[in-house]
Amino acid sequence: MxxxxxxxxxxxxxxxxxxxxxxxxxxxxxxxxxxxxxxxxxxxxxxxxxxxxxxxxxxxxITPQEDMEATIQSLRQTIQLAKKSETYRSWISLTLIGTKQTMGEYELHAKLVYAEALLLRALLMFIQDQGLLSFISGALKIKECHDLFVKLAKYNDPTTFSTQSLHEHFDSGVRMGNGAFNLMIASLPQRITKYLEFAGFSGDKEFGLQELEKSSKSNGIRAPLSALFLLGYHTFAGQILGNGEGDLDKAEQLTKSYLKIYPNVSC
Structure with missing residues (x-):
């Protein structure tokens, strides 16, 4: 089809x-x-x-100095394109009892791309400008991304998609988004997570690892990205954050598995 x-x-x-x-x-x-x-x-x-x-x-x-702005501009265009690829529906109308509407596969994929692009743009804002206004603006965008991924998980229904493959690609992205958020938030120092919880964020480390692992083992397009996230966490993020030792055995298993898929990968 x-x-x-x-x-x-x-x-x-x-x-x-x-x-x-x-x-x-x-x-x-x-x-x-x-x-x-x-x-x-x-x-x-x-x-x-x-x-x-x-x-x-x-x-x-482009020169290295222009890389950041060029990336941000590309993300802006991605966000605009994602919006044009969907029929706008307020999340409020989608979640009210008795008024839940069905979104098609294009709208769901568009919202997923939108959430991912918004997250990357927010993270780049933190890197480019570490001032207070940039922090507040970036935090608001991340909050919007977090809410989007949570809501997209509720629409992760195989029957919505015309093929199994289209659902697998969507599923891998939703799991990657929710997994990464949960793992990142749960890995932050407690003094920071208290403020985030007050703002509506919460993180479950084990849930985050499980979601990323499921995504990394799938046939979805975002599976390799989930694997990279897990490799980063298991090999050095835990030590840097000081809240865990990671799992080198799982990191080795992931590496061997993906070397079979990408045997010519450059390190």
């Missing part, structure tokens, strides 16, 4: 918006291929392919 999303406008600097139908299944396949190129350190090929397929801009060289 071939699924085509409604036409969406893809914008690029200096170009006119073009209406383009996006095949969700093919897009995910391309994403997996591009990710493989990245893991094999074939970055120029990955960049060229992604721009040829999905971006209407010319390839340009």
């Amino acid at each position: 071939t699924s085509l999303a409604p036409p969406v406008s893809i914008y690029a600097p200096g170009r006119t918006a073009v209406e383009k139908e996006i095949d969700l299944t093919q897009g995910l396949r391309d994403g997996i291929h591009i990710m493989k190129l990245i893991f094999e350190n074939r970055l120029n090929e990955a960049l060229t392919l992604s721009k040829e397929q999905y971006v209407l801009t010319e390839l340009i060289e």
